[in-house]
Amino acid sequence: MNASVLPLPAPGAAGTGLRAAITGVGVTAPNGLGTEAFWKATLAGESGIDRITRFVPDGYPARLAGEVPGFVAADHLPSRLIPQTDHMTRLALVAAAWALEDAGLDPAELPEYEMGVVTASSSGGFEFGQGELANLWAKGSQYVSAYQSFAWFYAVNSGQISIRHGMRGPSGVVVSDQAGGLDALAQGCRQIRRGSRIIVSGGVDGSLCPWGWVAQLAGGRLSTADDPARAYLPFDADAAGHVPGEGGALLILEDVESARERGVRGYGEIAGYAATFDPRPGSGREPGLRRAIELALRDAGAEPGDIGVVFADAAGAPDLDRAESAAIGAVFGPRGVPVTAPKTMTGRLYSGAASLDVVAALLALRDGVIPPTVNVEPDPAHGLDLVVGAPRPAALRTALVLARGEGGFNSALVVRAAD
């Protein structure tokens, strides 16, 4: 038997066999730069949503966002990387370095082909792209930067992180709108299954520039409120859109045996995953989220009763909130499981959202506490046990994280506490 041949499940096997230990995390969030700052703010109910400062938003119908506070790229990165990177790539490079440090890993000491990077992206380095489009159309093609060819494209974060840390193993990039943060982690687990030891995975994203803002406005999902406490209200009767943000999280996925051998317990394990796509619009059929949840539970060998908390996608749009609460209700029963949406404190971070939720879920398992959903008065029609106001202590072993992308992408990921 050749070592590099996939260990494949038999036809009809229930599980994908995707497993990995999570041994390090790096966070850049609107309510906290760094993991512990984020977690402290999240448990305290402190939001990072406020009026946009990165550009003058007065002329636009939406004016709030979650910006990562106090981030000075030059404090963290070599100067040569600054001119060739978009803001979101700088955040990603820092998150990756922190995650490796947190895992106690020095890539220089590890086999180069057994490390890789799998990130999610939604719109690439859009702010960098706006600058170069402006150069092209206002000044002329010869003014376009030599860095444009790679600073804005979707693969930029995986490429830059792999170069910075000398990771030559299999890497990847997935784009599935806001579901991407989970899909990247699953793809990272596939590389672990195939023999990689370490995969840097997750999403750090952002396009808080006028051009990115106009593109997001066109999606028709942004909140037009000016009060940060009333703008993003998933599962509330007043839900009327979401607030976007920037940042996210990168995680170190590690082969379970490899982590055990080096005596590292880690934050927990990815235990199950599934992705589905909704039926065509107008079909009148049930969306695919319930099926994604059921398949992910089956993949994890878990029953609904094993799940201690659900981190909701929490779109903040009445139709999408109804679809999500219906799916959760169908699997867990009415008010059958605690549900929370700490992204009410960060805004929706596009491909960074779900991987940040996975970090929050792991920290919830670690500390035995469910972080709250802020500003929301739950609409009883949703039938959810939404954790609002204050954190809720709970003995947690297993958590479910949900994410959806515009158009019909549904992903569900199960994480389990370390033994």
Added chain:
Amino acid sequence: MARRVAITGIGVLAPGGTGTKDFWTLLTDGRTATRGITFFDPSPFRSRVAAEIDFDPEAHGLTPQEIRRTDRAAQLALVAARDAVADSGLEADDLDPQRTGVTIGSAVGATTGLDEEYRVVSDGGRLHLVDHRYAVPHLYNYFVPSSFAAEVAWAVGAEGPAAVVSTGCTSGIDSVGHAGELIREGSADVMIAGATDAPISPITMACFDAIKATTARNDEADSASRPFDATRNGFVLGEGSAVFVLEELERARARGAHVYAEIAGYASRCNAFHMTGLRPDGREMAEAIRVAMDQARVAPADVDYINAHGSGTKQNDRHETAAFKRSLGERAREVPVSSIKSMIGHSLGAIGSIEIAASALAIEHDVVPPTANLRTPDPECDLDYVPLTAREWRTDTVLTVGSGFGGFQSAMVLADPDREAA
């Protein structure tokens, strides 16, 4: 029994050939589809050649609303996906939507649509605070290219896993490789998988001009793409899409489907060296080739044909030649190697899937397409690149490779599934 993955349907739109038959005829005739750019006034640019498709979406059956809400790259993918399903002989009743998934590769997404829309909302680059009142309602579909996978999923009725894979110029291999893995692990039985890109726009020309990656051989547009030739000086930007129906092999056989080829092995590595540069030794691509062959249980002597990345830049063709020698040893000097980019240009994320289509058709027809425009041998590129003329050649096992910005190096082995019995 491990699950195996078969290609049972092919849809291709490439420069000079929309439809599999025209595409294959162009390649085996050794004709080129590169020309002076017609999509916009190219006069401000250093490189003014491209491989454009004469594409009328309405004539290809797209509805007015599909056309309005999609970028050209998505339109190409939609047509290729529908063609692939028709080619596979799958009827609606044969497809279990929940066991059918979609992966679409794209390096630069809706870059052409974004370029056009930016020009309007910025009023020709004058406004930093671009004006949202001039944005088209479907701009979000351009902003996040996962809309490509959504469009294809709606078109074919897929409700399994769906995603866009965007690993730069290896996207077209990685998308199909990822889809194959979903079938092997049991997450799907059928995948509609492939790639698309339609990058021929001012911003793309400008960004490749800035690093001189594209050729400036503007006066010889029809012979401007010269992989492995001593006079090569950059690639010719192209566009296109190829989409496949992938099925679990036993399932495909049970329904009596025509199997073009099996996806027998796939691997990807990163050079972790430079976002656009390559080291001459080709070691990471060689490693990807070695692992893909290992997975396919294929030895160097079994490889009948190598479909090269062959972009026609100085550094790529040297890098790749070294990678073949490093991974295949003496066999590298015996096996025919060719680059179809000599004829249809480099369509970035799409080309890997288009090259998989060419590889599957080489197995189907036992013909190896040539490297066009290869008239002046380069001492640094000293393999058999099948210059100018296609070759009849017993082809059961093909290696196809890609290399791209970000450092991605990917390799796939395609094989006649009955090769062991042959």
